[in-house]
Each structure stands twice: as C-alpha cells, then as structure tokens.
Amino acid sequence: MHVLIVEDDATARVHLTKALTDAGYRVDAAGDGIEGLHRASSTAFDVVIVDRMLPKLDGLALIQSLRATGRKTPVLILSALGEVDDRITGLRAGGDDYLTKPYHLAELLARIDALARRGDASTSESVAKSRLADLELDRMTRRVTRGGRKIELTAREFQLLDYLMQHSGQVVTRTMLLEGVWDYHFDPQTNVIDVHISRLRQAIDKGFDKALLHTVRGAGYSLREEE
Amino acid sequence: MSGKRRFAGVLATSRFRIAIVYSLVFSLGAALLLSIVYLAVSNVVDSGTDNLIEAEVQGLREQYRVLSRDDFIELIEQRSQAQDVRGAVYLLVDPQSRPVAGNVPEWPSGAEPSGKWLEFVVSVPFGDETREHEMRARHFVLPGGYRMLVGHDVQERHDVKRLMLQGLIIAVLLTLLLGLSGGFWMGRRILAQAGAVSAVTQQIMRGDLSQRLPVQNSDDEFDALAREINGMLEKIEQLTLGMRTVLDSAAHDLRTPLNRLQSRAEAGMAIVPPASPAHQVLEQVSIEVDRMRGTLDALLRIALAETGTVARESVELSELVTSMAELYAPVCEERGIALDAQIAAGAVVRGSRQLLAQALANLLDNALKFTPRGGHIGMHLQAAAQGPQVSIADDGPGIPQHLREVVLGRRVRLDEARNLPGSGLGLSLVAAVTKLHGARLSLDDAQPGLKVTLQFPA
Structure with a gap:
C-alpha cells in the first residue's frame, strides 16, 4: 500500500510518516500544496492524506485539481478547523473522509485502511449477499443467518452488521460506526456504541464456538474470522 | 398571495388605517366647506327673489289704493303680459275665488292664506311644449275681499341649487375616492417595502448574511432607509465573517499544537515498554489531550452557533429524535433506566442536523449521568400549533430554581454550579444551538428531576 502525506506541519509530518511506515505502508510526504498536487497526479497512490490548510495551494484546491485530472485516488482530509460545515465543504470538494486534529493514530489507521480497501473493491456495497465464515447477510431480503440458523435483528442492528x-x-472505530451507521459527527459522553455492539454480539456470536465480532483494544471493533 | 389576502394585508397596516382616517377627515372638511358655500349662495338667491316680490307687493298695494278697480285689473293684465318673459306671475281673484286678472289660471290649490309664502307648480309654455315650473309667491287680501297673488318663477333658482348640491356631493365623493386610492397606493408601497424587509430579515436569520434590501433608485425616504439598512447589514456581515475567521484561526492555532502533542505521546508510547511508568505518563498525556479536545470542540461549536454562520438545511426533527432515542435506548436499558420515548411524526425544522443531534446527545448524556438505576428518562416530541416541542425529563436530583439560569450560562457563578447536572459546557452548547434555531430553552422541575424543553418556532 502506497500512501502520500501532504502536511505542512513538520512535526506532524515526521510522526505520521514514521507511524504509517511502522504500520507497513510505503509512504511519500510533501510539505505544501503544489508539491502535493504534483506528486498525487504523477503517481498512483492507494490513499492521499491532505491537510486542510496548506501553503501555496490550499488542501481543498489540491483535491479539486486532482479530481479535475480524473484521478479517483481516495483522499482523507485532516483538518484543524473541524467544524460542522467544514466537513461538508471538504467532502463536496472531492474528499472521501474527514478527520479533525488532534486525532488518535488508531483512528487514522483504521480510516486509511478502510479507504485503501475501498479503492480495491468498490463493488462490495452493491453486492446483494455478504458472507463471513458461516455468517450470511442478504441485503435484498434483509435476512441474516449463521450456520443456517436465522438471526433476528432490529433494523439498526442489521445496518450495523452490514457496515x-x-x-x-478491518478495524472499525466507534466514530466510524457513529458516522457510517447513524450519520452523526460528534463524540457522545456515554458509551452508546459499545452497548449496541454488545447487543449485536449477543445476537450473532452467542451459542457459537467461534466469535466473529472482536474488540480491538484502544481502537474499536473488528468483524473477522480468527484462525 | 391571493388578491383578497393582499387586500386584507393592506387593510391591516397601520399606515393604511391612518390614510383612511385622513381621507375621511379631508372629505368631511370639503363637505363642510361646500355646504357653507351652498347655503350662502342659496340664501342670496332666495332673498334676492323674495325682496323682488316684496317690492312688487308693496307697489301693487299702493296702486290699488290710487287706481279704480278696472284700472288696477288693467295694470295687472299689462304686467302679466309684459312680465311673462321674466317669469313674474300675478293673479287677482274676487271674493268667490274666481280669477279676475293675471297669468295664473287659478288660485293654486293648497295655497290657503295660512302662511305668508306659497310654493306651487305652474305649466309654462316652452317652445312647443309646456314645462312644469316651480313658483314662489306672496299673497295678500285687498280691501273689498279681493285676493292678490304675486310671485316669481323659481324653477331656475331651484335648478341652480340642485346642480350645486349635486356638484357638492360629487366633489365630496371624489375627495373621498382620491384620498382612499392615495392611501391604498401608499399602503401598498409601504407594505411592499415592509414585505421586502421582512423577507430579507428572515433569510438573514436563516444564516444567509449576503442578503440585501432592494433599492428602487427613486431617492425617496424608503430608498434612503433601505440604503441605511443595507449599510448596517454590510457591517453585520463583515463582523460575523470576521468572527468566523477569528474562530477558524483560533481552532487552527489550538488544534495544531494539540495534534503535535498527541503525535509525540503516541510516538513515545510506541517506543517505551507497555507497562513502564513512562508509558503510563504518556497515556495520561493522551487522555488529557482528549479532554482538551472535547472542551475545544464544545467551545468552538458554541461559538459557531453563536455567530449563526452555520449552513442550514431542512431537518426531519421527528426522524432525528427517534434516531437519538434509538441510539440511547440500549445504554439506558443496560443501566436499568426506562427510556420513555413519545415522538410525534412529521415535525420539520430549519437548521443544523449535526448541532441539533449533539444538543440532544448532551441532554441525554446529562440525564443518564444523574438518573439512578430504576429511574426514568422521558423523551418527548410534540407537534404543537406554536411549533414542535422537544423535551427530555429525568428523575434525578434536578436543579434548584435559583441555579437554573446559572447552568444555562446566563449568569456565571462557577462555584455553585460546578457539581450540578449540566455544569461544564454541555448545557451551554444546548443553549447556543437552541438560540441558533430560534427556539426557546426552558428548565423546569419534573417533580422530581429536571425537565429540559426546546420550543421551536412554527
């Protein structure tokens, strides 16, 4: 996986480069908008991380120019503004995800991972059926079965499992769930997401040998089959 | 807008009511003035004729004394013939009321000598036809039982008076009509201007600060006023955008170092052994960064809501409240708290879905924090005539009356409010978001507990 970081704050750029390299990514970095746009348009990156405010060429202008050249590379916007409508402007400019500073590394990694894989298999959303081990989800009939046994879910639990x-x-953070399933962009003071997850876990994992829904400490959750 | 409603709208404006009153007063004044003229003129005309007749009567009385009866009759006949053109009428009757001389065929009926003056109608030849003319006459008794009638044609006089009266009525009606249509025109102009001001104001209240009043370039007071208001709006827009810029820079300048701090702490944690004291310190640093970020987010959102520069959309309030109740339902159940959600369908407000959701989450977080196991939280949405009303009630300790203003941030007494539900920025954000949506926020006693109500405008 090849990632480009466009960030003018040297400290943040250095730490981010190191953290992503440690996480197994091949990383390129640029310090201003012009250089960032030049690199992003000349190389096929899997994900581009763009700071919202950049010298020489603003982050949003960079994304717009990149999109104008026809590049569909997933872009994650890092913003030090982070207000309600700034997110909307960022996504409208062609960004694919938006994260406010300061962020947790785990949050950023989870989002980069999601964006990079979306680039691979952008068809996954349109697939009528998904299957993981013996768990099956049918989007047409809204039916969920595990080992052939039907699992009763509420509409929201179905959405949560679908996501x-x-x-x-992949690792999915609480914020990603709140954004992806509920379309809310704030941090609740109460552990509302955890309780929803534990209910879903009751429904899909209880009574089966292998657990599929795992908690990832310090990050979030992951639905996967463990060897 | 239908014509009928527009007309009703014009009638309802105070300026137009004033215009009506003025036009009525002017019409009344005109009527009074013309009436005086009419009375004066008709008095002059009447007394002129009457004086003429009086003089004639006087003259005839003297002639009767001097002349023999036959000569007097002769005189009357002469005068009757001669004066006919000028419209004078004479009649002499004997004691049996038989006409002896004169140009009136018979003693007018109903003209018994009760009053001094008589009014009657005589047919007068007029070209080929005859016309009924009104006459005014005096009558008197001559020695020997003869009675004399001396009068004058007053048809013309009456015609003039009638014409004047008609003219007067038409003039008054015209004044009234002119006054009303002038008032109506003025009312429409004012209403159009007021309508423009109110439309623009509403759009500005919705957050579109670029709106300006239309200027007609007619150099009147309306235009001068519109220009002044536009100048004021320009100033407000500059100030608000300036505020927004300050907010953005503040956000940037605070988030950037916080981000570095967080990156460094995380980089450090990656190096040191997980259970070491150094790792614990770095973990603490990261937790503090989270806390500061939380406070910063809340402060910035409050400030953003206060500037009113948030993009607004149509928000399905019923859907939002339902989804918030559904988001919090499992956590309530887990804590043994009954969440009673009663949500009316179809409520829509204009505003920011994200900020409203955050405000509701703050209220629910608060309610959860202070409701004991086994307690209740009520979440209600009512679609009232005065606008949708959202309320969240808990049966926790509540907030004493005198401190409710404090927690809303309207009065600052930190020491007292520190340990109350809603201390910190949670309720301040709710208050700012409520204000942004033109809603009213109230805290009440839920007996026991706290009931927070957001009353949205219709």
Missing part, C-alpha cells in the same frame, strides 16, 4: 460486513477484516 461491519463491508469492512470485515
């Missing part, structure tokens, strides 16, 4: 299935094998 996790689409990101199966």
